[in-house]
Amino acid sequence: MKKKTKMLLIxxxxxxxxxxxxxxxxxDNDDYICETCEETFEPNIRRRTLDCGVKCAAYTEYGDAVRGAILSLKFEHYLPAAELLAKKMSFLYNYLYPDGLENAVFVPVPISKRRRRKRGCNQSEKIAKELSRLTGVPVAKNAIVKIKDNPAQSLAADVNARRKNVKDVYRIADAAAIRGKHAIVVDDVVTTGSTLNEVCRVLLPYAGSVECLTAASAELKY
Ligand SMILES: [Zn+2]
Known part of the structure; x- marks a missing residue:
């Protein structure tokens, strides 16, 4: 069989x-993204400072392509989506730290035990794991845990409701994993920043420094 025919058949x-x-x-498309989506998944780095003073950088704005990847990872557990999002975020990491970072650890935003059972996986953890593979920065998987199973942030009415909804839902679980280190909180999307702000608030007394990296930055729309 001719090589071309064989390729077409596979x-x-x-x-x-x-x-x-x-x-x-x-x-053989190892990037798991079609040409149309690739065109709209260009880097468009967004930066903001959370209420706690921690800096947050996002690879791009929350458009169709990134939203599709986040949803297919979150609800279909389509792991190539984690690879794709991590690949984009590694671009952001390399852009911010062209010489790499020493003493850094990735901290995925945790979900509650109940949510994990229901959903089957924590999307931030999957992204952090892939990002770790691409950058060599280790993951401090259990540095913090979620101790309350609060309603999804998307159900909160406004910024204040979101802030209230995540208040005191996290606590430090493995301080040694982040003590004195540069903790990089990894999440799929930042909207009002309430979740990341709360995670950072818990990490700040233990970590040497804290920052956040996300795949996308979204506006709150109602
Ligand atoms: Zn596509």
């Missing part, structure tokens, strides 16, 4: 899906 039998829109793509 591509037909084992197509990959775009992590953003679900479109079938070539089997």
């Amino acid at each position: 591509s037909y039998l084992y197509p990959n899906r775009c992590a953003c829109c679900g479109e079938y793509i070539n089997y």
Whole structure:
């Protein structure tokens, strides 16, 4: 069989899906993103400072492509979406730290035990794991835990309700994992920053310094 025919056959039998829109793509497309989504997934780095003073950087604005990848990871557990988001975030990491970072650890935003059981995975943890593979920065998986199973932030009415909803839901669980280190909190999307702010507030007394990296930055829309 000719190589081209063989490739076409493999591509037909084992197509990959775009992590953003679900479109079938070539089997050897290791980036798991179709051309259309790739075009709208360009870096557009957004920065902000959280209420606690911690800096937060996002790879891009919350558009269709990044939203699709976040949702397919969160609700379908489509792991190539974690690879794709981490790849984009590694671009952000390399942009911020072209010479790398010493003494840094990634801290994924934890979810409650109940939510984990229900959902099956923590998307921030999956992204942090992939990001760790790409950057060499270790993950402090259990540095903090979520001790309250609060309602989803998306159900909160406004900024104040969001702030209240996450108040005191996290606590430090493994201080040694972050003590004196540069803790980089990893999450999929930052909206009002209430969740990240609360996570940072818990980390700050123990870590040497804290910052946040997310794939996307969203505006709160009602
Ligand atoms: Zn696509």
